[in-house]
Amino acid sequence: xxxxxxxxxxxxxxxxxxxxxxxxxxxxxxxxxxxxxxxxxxxxxxxxxxxxxxxxxxxxxxxxxxxxxxxxxxxxxxxxxxxxxxxxxxxxxxxxxxxxxxxxxxxxxxxxxxxxxxxxxxxxxxxxxxxxxxxxxxxxxxxxxxxxxx
Amino acid sequence: xxxxxxxxxxxxxxxxxxxxxxxxxxxxxxxxxxxxxxxxxxxxxxxxxxxxxxxxxxxxxxxxxxxxxxxxxxxxxxxxxxxxxxxxxxxxxxxxxxxxxxxxxxxxxxxxxxxxxxxxxxxxxxxxxxxxxxxxxxxxxxxxxxxxxxxxxxxxxxxxxxxxxxxxxxxxxxxxxxxxxxxxxxxxxxxxxxxxxxxxxxxxxxxxxxxxxxxxxxxxxxxxxxxxxxxxxxxxxxxxxxxxxxxxxxxxxxxxxxxxxxxxxxxxxxxxxxxxxxxxxxxxxxxxxxxxxxxxxxxxxxxxxxxxxxxxxxxxxxxxxxxxxxxxxxxxxxxxxxxxxxxxxxxxxxxxxxxxxxxxxxxxxxxxxxxxxxxxxxxxxxxxxxxxxxxxxxxxxxxxxxxxxxxxxxxxxxxxxxxxxxxxxxxxxxxxxxxxxxxxxxxxxxxxxxxxxxxxxxxxxxxxxxxxxxxxxxxxxxxxxxxxxxxxxxxxxxxxxxxxxxxxxxxxxxxxxxxxxxxxxxxxxxxxxxxxxxxxxxxxxxxxxxxxxxxxxxxxxxxxxxxxxxxxxxxxxxxxxxxxxxxxxxxxxxxxxxxxxxxxxxxxxxxxxxxxxxxxxxxxxxxxxxxxxxxxxxxxxxxxxxxxxxxxxxxxxxxxxxxxxxxxxxxxxxxxxxxxxxxxxxxxxxxxxxxxxxxxxxxxxxxxxxxxxxxxxxxxxxxxxxxxxxxxxxxxxxxxxxxxxxxxxxxxxxxxxxx
Ligand code: FES
Ligand code: FES
Numbered sequence: 001x002x003x004x005x006x007x008x009x010x011x012x013x014x015x016x017x018x019x020x021x022x023x024x025x026x027x028x029x030x031x032x033x034x035x036x037x038x039x040x041x042x043x044x045x046x047x048x049x050x051x052x053x054x055x056x057x058x059x060x061x062x063x064x065x066x067x068x069x070x071x072x073x074x075x076x077x078x079x080x081x082x083x084x085x086x087x088x089x090x091x092x093x094x095x096x097x098x099x100x101x102x103x104x105x106x107x108x109x110x111x112x113x114x115x116x117x118x119x120x121x122x123x124x125x126x127x128x129x130x131x132x133x134x135x136x137x138x139x140x141x142x143x144x145x146x147x148x149x150x
Numbered sequence: 151x152x153x154x155x156x157x158x159x160x161x162x163x164x165x166x167x168x169x170x171x172x173x174x175x176x177x178x179x180x181x182x183x184x185x186x187x188x189x190x191x192x193x194x195x196x197x198x199x200x201x202x203x204x205x206x207x208x209x210x211x212x213x214x215x216x217x218x219x220x221x222x223x224x225x226x227x228x229x230x231x232x233x234x235x236x237x238x239x240x241x242x243x244x245x246x247x248x249x250x251x252x253x254x255x256x257x258x259x260x261x262x263x264x265x266x267x268x269x270x271x272x273x274x275x276x277x278x279x280x281x282x283x284x285x286x287x288x289x290x291x292x293x294x295x296x297x298x299x300x301x302x303x304x305x306x307x308x309x310x311x312x313x314x315x316x317x318x319x320x321x322x323x324x325x326x327x328x329x330x331x332x333x334x335x336x337x338x339x340x341x342x343x344x345x346x347x348x349x350x351x352x353x354x355x356x357x358x359x360x361x362x363x364x365x366x367x368x369x370x371x372x373x374x375x376x377x378x379x380x381x382x383x384x385x386x387x388x389x390x391x392x393x394x395x396x397x398x399x400x401x402x403x404x405x406x407x408x409x410x411x412x413x414x415x416x417x418x419x420x421x422x423x424x425x426x427x428x429x430x431x432x433x434x435x436x437x438x439x440x441x442x443x444x445x446x447x448x449x450x451x452x453x454x455x456x457x458x459x460x461x462x463x464x465x466x467x468x469x470x471x472x473x474x475x476x477x478x479x480x481x482x483x484x485x486x487x488x489x490x491x492x493x494x495x496x497x498x499x500x501x502x503x504x505x506x507x508x509x510x511x512x513x514x515x516x517x518x519x520x521x522x523x524x525x526x527x528x529x530x531x532x533x534x535x536x537x538x539x540x541x542x543x544x545x546x547x548x549x550x551x552x553x554x555x556x557x558x559x560x561x562x563x564x565x566x567x568x569x570x571x572x573x574x575x576x577x578x579x580x581x582x583x584x585x586x587x588x589x590x591x592x593x594x595x596x597x598x599x600x601x602x603x604x605x606x607x608x609x610x611x612x613x614x615x616x617x618x619x620x621x622x623x624x625x626x627x628x629x630x631x632x633x634x635x636x637x638x639x640x641x642x643x644x645x646x647x648x649x650x651x652x653x654x655x656x657x658x659x660x661x662x663x664x665x666x667x668x669x670x671x672x673x674x675x676x677x678x679x680x681x682x683x684x685x686x687x688x689x690x691x692x693x694x695x696x697x698x699x700x701x702x703x704x705x706x707x708x709x710x711x712x713x714x715x716x717x718x719x720x721x722x723x724x725x726x727x728x729x730x731x732x733x734x735x736x737x738x739x740x741x742x743x744x745x746x747x748x749x750x751x752x753x754x755x756x757x758x759x760x761x762x763x764x765x766x767x768x769x770x771x772x773x774x775x776x777x778x779x780x781x782x783x784x785x786x787x788x789x790x791x792x793x794x795x796x797x798x799x800x801x802x803x804x805x806x807x808x809x810x811x812x813x814x815x816x817x818x819x820x821x822x823x824x825x826x827x828x829x830x831x832x833x834x835x836x837x838x839x840x841x842x843x844x845x846x847x848x849x850x851x852x853x854x855x856x857x858x859x860x861x862x863x864x865x866x867x868x869x870x871x872x873x874x875x876x877x878x879x880x881x882x883x884x885x886x887x888x889x890x891x892x893x894x895x896x897x898x899x900x901x902x903x904x905x
Contacts, residue, residue: 032176033169037351038433042832073169080168088163091801095638096166097351097401122840131349132638134804135840
């Protein structure tokens, strides 16, 4: 079937199968930043924004995206890089495989929460797993990011 | 030093963090066939018949391969230096399946949907056999996991196929029975550690194609490109010269990718069809059909005198290697080798036992590689001994630990460096041991602290070899060629830091290339905590050689003796103020006849494997109503020699500690009664999330390792080991009962509490 979606500000018509998942559709459309770490909505690697809300693209049917607005990390490159610099300065990306999904959640959190506590930050980001870093470095980077920007 | 010791950001950090297409799957050709595997539903079965005709008839299916279509030469997938100590107990496909998940058929089709459909259309007629599932029953069990007679071992590893013994190992120094008998106090306990999934975020994947010369090119997310080439050559009966292995960015490994799990399947499809092929394992396949940490049972006996000197250490170990023996003998021996030498006042030590086959997921390499298991058992026993003697466990360690300059009884080698005593002291202060030990009862909850120490190694003594090349390019920049794999550890960055330090240049003048077996200098691979130490020394030597050559070349141009020339990294200065810039020298070295591009090339192997050390301290809070253990605070004080890059070392440590916390508290491997892995997703197999870990704090107590690059030792694995024993110790201090089986689920803690 055909769907009309806006991806990173660009209106696009895509041909998708009825049972196709958004993660696959986006990767096939050339958005290589979409990673998958599970098939069970546990890891958060595949996070993108749908109408501005962080959403797991591995658990979203592409067919339902008709008329919706999708943002991948490629669409917020400047802001993503600003945070990535802080993350990298901490060493908070190791293999980096979880980073794009994590960054999309961090940027969404920044829009959603004003002046969050450590607990609120951790709570917001809980759905984003990382097997490499042990999370502490990511938290340090997020806190710097929020201070820098607020 | 200008760069060594600085928190330089990773050279590929921004690109990987922002999702650039750099990993294996991103690079696969769009027209690659999709390869899928049919996995066995039975723990043990003989394939009586297999019918692929319908599957092959599906439009878009390129090939379906079964045990009838593959070479008949046995091999091991363990990424180890040839001749591998692991048994050659595998075929690509076989008519016998040995665990739920074992490979039955390989399908390749134009797309995922078609491949999946074809898989479902293969008909297999199994004769279901009785499996061996309990590793404590494996030796002498009537069911034999490997009945085949063509299994082969490169060494005598004490393999006894008909008794399900994959490997046997024994080290005994001194008279253990006599020392135990003469001890004032003897403690004894049996400990169990579970299998643990490496659970790297990027699952196993590879793709392959034939190049312009008809050679097989395999691109893989692997820690061991050179070993993969050798495995492929043997298993596919192809000369190694016809194979090229490339590793791009890697989404984590933790030892899992030291076993070549999927490369052969893509490669055989490319060889059979002539077409590009790719394989990407799902998470469920990664849990059920690859490899994990070895589960172990360790029986420890410690003998000590009343003053607290440990005189005898005896460990009897049984290790579950599952259906295949990758890393079975070596993980087994490391469990003793990296835990017994810590207590060097002992007059007798013994470590012995077997690794056994069962009809379960094969075990393989995982961060800590046996040392984690050995450390858990020995440290728990030492804490128990402290109780028995009424001595503070920090004090007991101070009395007994090996010191720099001592000869360790286990290896009979001198210890070059250690600051473990300082690590213990500092950790003790940081956690507030004096105020908190052993417990504070808060009514419904109780808080307590516990501790443990550990050691690992840096590379494999006498075996690991790495080579490195540094070239001076025509424009005055350098290319650093490596054969090691950066799995996210930042090893490419720290190796570039070392080269830049020697050449007195900046990071941006060094181009790092790793790894491609056609181009890269040989490296055994990134495992055994070897990269910073072994490859690092190769880099230091290669950069040093190039530096000399630069000076000699400049001296020749100035008609001076090399000793008269100085080099500050960009300008060479000779007698009477003569100067030449590096850029000019570089340019002149590649122009005209009789010129020669300058490069340094060196190999390094080490006769020793200097141990890094950690002192770990845990503070826990236990809910008396539920048995739930909450980790409040974890402190690790680490001796990894010189800290080459503090930011990257700290993250390495934090990540390893959290994996150790997962082992201690959450990661629970469960099988059903038929031998199927129940914990086959992140729904059921719980790795720690950011809410589960409390605060993890890392500190360094530097030492200087004389055999390491700039005094450095390793850090990758050692950080994995202390959480389990330290948390068990804290739980014991909280509830008064010792737990001996990991993980410490609330049920187990509650049961121990009310007993
Ligand atoms: S891939 Fe894991 S949550 Fe989407
Ligand atoms: S950096 Fe590797 S999983 Fe997060």
